[in-house]
Amino acid sequence: MSDLHAHVVIIGAGHAGGTLAALLRQLGHTGQITLIGDEPIPPYQRPPLSKAWLKGEADAESLALRPLEFYEGANIDFRPNVRAQKLERAARKVLLSDGSELTYDALVLATGARAIALPIPGADLEGVLFLRTAADAEALKAAVGPGKRLAVVGGGYIGLEVAASGRALGAEVVVLERETRLLARVACETLSTFFRDYHEQHGVTFELGASVVGFEGMGGHITGVTLADGRTIACDAAVVGVGAHPNDELAADSGLETARGVVVDLEARTSDPHVFAIGDVAHRPMPIYGRMFRMESVPNALEQAKQAASAITGRAPPPGEVPWQWSDQYDLKLQIAGYAFDVDEIVVRGDPTSGKFAVFHLNGDQLQSVEAINSPPEFMMGRQLIGARKRIDKAKLADPAVSMKEVAA
Amino acid sequence: MAKITYIQFDGTENVVDVKTGLSIMEGAVKNNVPGIDADCGGACACATCHCYVDEAWLDKTGEKSAMEESMLDFAANVEPNSRLSCQIKVSDELDGLIVRLPESQY
Numbered sequence: 001m002s003d004l005h006a007h008v009v010i011i012g013a014g015h016a017g018g019t020l021a022a023l024l025r026q027l028g029h030t031g032q033i034t035l036i037g038d039e040p041i042p043p044y045q046r047p048p049l050s051k052a053w054l055k056g057e058a059d060a061e062s063l064a065l066r067p068l069e070f071y072e073g074a075n076i077d078f079r080p081n082v083r084a085q086k087l088e089r090a091a092r093k094v095l096l097s098d099g100s101e102l103t104y105d106a107l108v109l110a111t112g113a114r115a116i117a118l119p120i121p122g123a124d125l126e127g128v129l130f131l132r133t134a135a136d137a138e139a140l141k142a143a144v145g146p147g148k149r150l151a152v153v154g155g156g157y158i159g160l161e162v163a164a165s166g167r168a169l170g171a172e173v174v175v176l177e178r179e180t181r182l183l184a185r186v187a188c189e190t191l192s193t194f195f196r197d198y199h200e201q202h203g204v205t206f207e208l209g210a211s212v213v214g215f216e217g218m219g220g221h222i223t224g225v226t227l228a229d230g231r232t233i234a235c236d237a238a239v240v241g242v243g244a245h246p247n248d249e250l251a252a253d254s255g256l257e258t259a260r261g262v263v264v265d266l267e268a269r270t271s272d273p274h275v276f277a278i279g280d281v282a283h284r285p286m287p288i289y290g291r292m293f294r295m296e297s298v299p300n301a302l303e304q305a306k307q308a309a310s311a312i313t314g315r316a317p318p319p320g321e322v323p324w325q326w327s328d329q330y331d332l333k334l335q336i337a338g339y340a341f342d343v344d345e346i347v348v349r350g351d352p353t354s355g356k357f358a359v360f361h362l363n364g365d366q367l368q369s370v371e372a373i374n375s376p377p378e379f380m381m382g383r384q385l386i387g388a389r390k391r392i393d394k395a396k397l398a399d400p401a402v403s404m405k406e407v408a409a
Numbered sequence: 410m411a412k413i414t415y416i417q418f419d420g421t422e423n424v425v426d427v428k429t430g431l432s433i434m435e436g437a438v439k440n441n442v443p444g445i446d447a448d449c450g451g452a453c454a455c456a457t458c459h460c461y462v463d464e465a466w467l468d469k470t471g472e473k474s475a476m477e478e479s480m481l482d483f484a485a486n487v488e489p490n491s492r493l494s495c496q497i498k499v500s501d502e503l504d505g506l507i508v509r510l511p512e513s514q515y
Contacts, residue, residue: 065438328454333452
């Protein structure tokens with residue numbers, strides 16, 4: 001099925017869906033393209049919401065992937081404020097929340113993920129916030145400022161980025177983390193310790209091993225977070241960053257294969273040849289690790305947009321990628337390449353106290369992932385080494401006096 | 410506002426008006442000019458917005474930061490006039506700028 005005249009319906013106008021629509025036109029697709037989004041604005045970048053945007057260094061215009069006029073000019077039918085309710089695959093039809101329906105030749109599910117809410121008392125109080133959408137970010141921005149007390153529930157990347165931005169805006173910030181260390185699910189101990197120290201130096205306080213059991217409020221507004229040990233942490237607002245759940249219900253209800261995410265192949269195609277899934281919602285193969293998983297990152301959204309665009313326009317799929325992501329906190333640039341699967345050895349290159357170092361995760365003498373703090377060479381070369389599946393000389397890798405080019409030679 | 414010419418690897422030219430204050434990368438992405446991936450959206454974290462600045466414009470596009478230099482050092486097909494287009498801000502001075510794009514951003 002590679003018909004440049006096909007009607008492509010994209011459900012979800014996030015980074016993945018918006019990029020796919022634009023890519024299809026770049027690749028010469030002349031058929032109808034309909035882009036459905038449940039937010040009021042055209043596709044925008046989410047990463048700055050916790051960073052530059054929150055700090056007031058970016059505005060709505062710079063957040064937008066492309067201006068609204070682009071969609072009309074490119075003959076892309078962008079429909080905001082609408083959700084897909086039901087997928088009838090036999091008839092190749094999608095029913096929308098405004099009562100209308102669309103018939104497709106190719107359907108792309110780019111429905112993303114949603115922030116996980118805590119099922120605890122007080123979760124519906126005003127001031128209990130999330131950070132997923134521009135509207136969420138707007139509410140958070142209004143809640144942080146000089147002297148305001150912000151409780152961050154969850155010491156993951158989102159939580160830490162919000163903490164850093166909150167401090168930059170003059171708020172008092174406390175991070176509450178259930179595990180005994182930060183970034184417990186996604187990073188190694190060296191990095192956890194480094195980030196805790198760095199944030200503490202910038203005035204953030206931490207409660208580790210702290211289980212949040214409720215939110216307290218007065219007059220409908222949050223006044224504090226209750227911990228399992230009985231203490232209450234007073235605050236003016238709380239932001240909950242404890243992970244996301246894929247919006248895969250539309251697919252599952254229509255009988256498509258799902259596994260905490262919509263199962264797809266290397267062309268981003270689901271078990272139905274007319275249906276694709278891309279971005280945060282997709283459970284996809286990652287050949288360099290010989291397994292399938294779901295990723296939540298912009299590079300993943302872009303890669304899968306390329307895969308689907310190639311398949312729909314009848315082109316060869318893009319060459320396999322090494323997944324990567326980044327985080328900015330204070331003056332720290334963290335760049336991560338790969339995932340730390342089956343790791344049996346960790347090599348730290350450089351001195352963490354210098355604020356410039358990299359942590360390499362190996363399986364035998366093969367590099368699986370690298371976490372680089374203010375260290376672009378380690379990230380760039382590490383990413384290439386992960387992709388090349390090459391034998392690594394660990395002694396050279398551990399020695400910052402040996403350049404990364406020599407390590408790779 | 411400045412007129413920026415993006416020349417694809419295959420010679421195709423895209424000429425677009427880019428607002429002052431945006432980056433050369435944003436000018437391409439917002440106008441759907443192909444050839445610039447810009448995975449990180451301008452955070453100088455990915456080196457997928459690599460371009461070659463026309464020799465005549467090198468003075469006006471300014472100096473590379475240490476971070477940009479360091480990222481470019483490991484990008485593919487780097488030349489002395491290589492830049493990360495997210496790090497060049499558009500000003501009236503750059504009206505007429507010509508940049509060439511590499512065959513691939515990887």
